[in-house]
Amino acid sequence: MITTKEGGDGLPQAKKKYQLRIPSQTDNLELIREFVSRVARKVGFKDDAISKIELAVDEACANVIEHAYQKNAKKNIDVVIQIDYQKFTIIITDHGRGFDPKKIKQPDMKEYLAQMRVGGLGIYLMRTLMDEIDFNVQPKRNQVIMSKYFLDKKSKHSDQSEVRPN
Amino acid sequence: MITTKEGGDGLPQAKKKYQLRIPSQTDNLELIREFVSRVARKVGFKDDAISKIELAVDEACANVIEHAYQKNAKKNIDVVIQIDYQKFTIIITDHGRGFDPKKIKQPDMKEYLAQMRVGGLGIYLMRTLMDEIDFNVQPKRNQVIMSKYFLDKKSKHSDQSEVRPN
Amino acid sequence: MTGFEVLRAENGDITLLRLKGYLDAHTAPDLETALQRLIDEKRVKIVVSFKELTYISSAGLGVFMGFIEEVRGNGGDIKLTNMNQKIFRVFDLLGFPTLFEIRDDESHAVGSFAQPKSR
Amino acid sequence: MTGFEVLRAENGDITLLRLKGYLDAHTAPDLETALQRLIDEKRVKIVVSFKELTYISSAGLGVFMGFIEEVRGNGGDIKLTNMNQKIFRVFDLLGFPTLFEIRDDESHAVGSFAQPKSR
Ligand SMILES: Nc1ncnc2c1ncn2[C@@H]1O[C@H](COP(=O)(O)OP(=O)(O)O)[C@@H](O)[C@H]1O
Ligand SMILES: Nc1ncnc2c1ncn2[C@@H]1O[C@H](COP(=O)(O)OP(=O)(O)O)[C@@H](O)[C@H]1O
Numbered sequence: 001m002i003t004t005k006e007g008g009d010g011l012p013q014a015k016k017k018y019q020l021r022i023p024s025q026t027d028n029l030e031l032i033r034e035f036v037s038r039v040a041r042k043v044g045f046k047d048d049a050i051s052k053i054e055l056a057v058d059e060a061c062a063n064v065i066e067h068a069y070q071k072n073a074k075k076n077i078d079v080v081i082q083i084d085y086q087k088f089t090i091i092i093t094d095h096g097r098g099f100d101p102k103k104i105k106q107p108d109m110k111e112y113l114a115q116m117r118v119g120g121l122g123i124y125l126m127r128t129l130m131d132e133i134d135f136n137v138q139p140k141r142n143q144v145i146m147s148k149y150f151l152d153k154k155s156k157h158s159d160q161s162e163v164r165p166n
Numbered sequence: 167m168i169t170t171k172e173g174g175d176g177l178p179q180a181k182k183k184y185q186l187r188i189p190s191q192t193d194n195l196e197l198i199r200e201f202v203s204r205v206a207r208k209v210g211f212k213d214d215a216i217s218k219i220e221l222a223v224d225e226a227c228a229n230v231i232e233h234a235y236q237k238n239a240k241k242n243i244d245v246v247i248q249i250d251y252q253k254f255t256i257i258i259t260d261h262g263r264g265f266d267p268k269k270i271k272q273p274d275m276k277e278y279l280a281q282m283r284v285g286g287l288g289i290y291l292m293r294t295l296m297d298e299i300d301f302n303v304q305p306k307r308n309q310v311i312m313s314k315y316f317l318d319k320k321s322k323h324s325d326q327s328e329v330r331p332n
Numbered sequence: 333m334t335g336f337e338v339l340r341a342e343n344g345d346i347t348l349l350r351l352k353g354y355l356d357a358h359t360a361p362d363l364e365t366a367l368q369r370l371i372d373e374k375r376v377k378i379v380v381s382f383k384e385l386t387y388i389s390s391a392g393l394g395v396f397m398g399f400i401e402e403v404r405g406n407g408g409d410i411k412l413t414n415m416n417q418k419i420f421r422v423f424d425l426l427g428f429p430t431l432f433e434i435r436d437d438e439s440h441a442v443g444s445f446a447q448p449k450s451r
Numbered sequence: 452m453t454g455f456e457v458l459r460a461e462n463g464d465i466t467l468l469r470l471k472g473y474l475d476a477h478t479a480p481d482l483e484t485a486l487q488r489l490i491d492e493k494r495v496k497i498v499v500s501f502k503e504l505t506y507i508s509s510a511g512l513g514v515f516m517g518f519i520e521e522v523r524g525n526g527g528d529i530k531l532t533n534m535n536q537k538i539f540r541v542f543d544l545l546g547f548p549t550l551f552e553i554r555d556d557e558s559h560a561v562g563s564f565a566q567p568k569s570r
Contacts (some may be wrong), residue, residue: 015241021185026358030335031204033387035186038197051418053282058389062357066412076183121426128425192477198453199506217537224508228476287509287545296542 018081024069032061040083052129059122060092060144068096089147098142101135184247190235198227205247218295225288226258226310234262255313264308267301338366339394346377352384355392363395376408379441383414411441457485465496465564466491471503482514495527498560502533530560
């Protein structure tokens with residue numbers, strides 16, 4: 001039933017990799033979104049899943065631009081997409097200032113809204129939109145690794161309509 | 167008068183680099199064209215120049231897919247865009263089967279058409295569309311390096327309308 | 333041409349801001365500028381139309397969060413209208429509907445300002 | 452959904468192929484298939500409309516080159532119509548207008564087949 005194994009040329013989709021390296025500037029976010037959306041569409045995700053992936057990646061890259069590189073546009077962001085049979089993984093790497101992801105608590109949205117605090121929503125969104133998210137922070141190399149499964153993990157019935165041959 | 171030195175964030179555009187690494191499949195040509203077009207538009211090229219750059223890059227990448235990698239989609243194509251004050255350079259790298267660019271003659275179009283030969287038009291188009299083109303073929307690493315100047319080199323008057331701040 | 337535009341129209345003491353294009357970390361400062369200008373002009377009854385907005389990220393939402401207290405403190409409000417599903421979902425995920433008035437239709441939002449309301 | 456489509460319509464012994472989307476090394480085989488089918492059916496009076504084609508590369512041009520001799524050898528022709536400037540430029544750069552009949556308008560191309568012509 002699942003036909004994602006076949007790429008556009010009838011080739012296996014397993015272990016396909018797409019990579020974008022781009023200057024750390026907010027005016028490149030649009031290009032990054034476009035890149036990720038196109039690859040996601042290509043492998044069979046529908047609009048709904050594509051817009052979730054697009055937003056999660058935007059949030060991660062906006063954080064790199066603002067926090068990791070603090071708007072130093074001489075730095076680069078690496079966006080790598082890895083596709084295998086089950087899932088679509090995006091790895092965003094920077095070589096800037098790291099942070100301790102354990103210290104970033106999921107905000108309590110009620111409390112958050114009551115305080116009308118500005119910012120602090122990005123990581124919450126990323127966690128909510130993607131199926132898996134992992135922060136790998138090392139000296140001089142920080143990564144956010146986010147995945148979306150081809151069969152929707154969150155819905156009870158396996159949502160095969162998310163998958164189509166391309 | 168020339169305002170390309172300023173990027174969208176008011177940062178110098180000099181030495182900016184955009185890099186895409188993508189599986190060697192013809193169904194990725196569209197994504198490559200989109201990537202190159204967007205970056206070209208961003209730095210101020212107008213539709214006319216953008217469509218020339220887009221076509222030249224497509225031809226070079228289609229050659230890599232067909233000739234260098236002979237449709238082996240496990241291989242990758244590297245498309246790097248380098249921007250400096252004067253020009254927009256695209257470097258397309260493969261690690262496949264090389265060729266001797268000296269042996270590829272500019273076809274005599276009259277003779278070519280008389281014979282109605284199929285193919286052999288790509289390199290001719292690339293040379294015609296870009297301001298500079300260079301083939302750098304080494305054992306295991308082949309590059310096509312193509313440039314377009316922000317001030318149109320080919321027109322007699324310097325065509326500043328090609329350039330706008332972004 | 334940044335891919336984002338704010339168009340402004342006035343209707344008595346109510347201001348309508350129509351957003352066009354995408355609102356992300358790159359374009360959010362433009363919206364901030366537009367809202368700051370309204371506050372400086374003491375025009376605090378604000379209706380924002382999302383009809384032609386194609387995309388929003390948390391940087392965009394943050395702008396509304398950043399102004400709502402001040403606007404309400406000055407007897408005004410920021411009412412949000414005409415969101416498509418995709419954009420509404422982002423607001424909804426973050427619980428904004430409990431904090432902001434989000435209406436389907438511009439005219440209703442304008443109308444709801446018109447009712448005299450004691451400060 | 453490859454981003455390219457060939458729509459076929461018939462008008463007596465003339466066939467109209469309308470191209471949609473982009474014609475590059477990925478989609479050129481689809482056009483090849485469509486033209487090969489016409490030849491197999493001995494339908495060799497062919498008008499191709501580029502009205503909705505947004506992009507062409509040399510792989511696309513090569514397809515026409517690959518069929519024109521055979522089609523003409525069978526008393527037919529491939530006439531090209533409704534190209535936008537950008538697409539015409541590619542044909543022009545490669546000198547195709549000396550080899551192919553390129554018309555502004557579909558109906559003229561169809562009409563030019565209608566004139567009886569001795570083989
Ligand atoms: N890539 C990163 N590098 C360094 N610090 C980060 C990074 N991403 C997030 N942070 C830290 O985590 C905090 C929360 O991030 P987030 O939820 O995206 O909200 P915001 O970016 O709006 O503050 C940030 O304020 C920052 O201190
Ligand atoms: N990247 C490449 N790697 C190996 N050979 C190449 C490459 N690009 C071009 N060639 C050789 O040069 C020839 C001419 O290329 P081109 O003008 O693009 O026409 P075509 O690809 O249609 O044959 C090709 O047929 C091929 O033999």
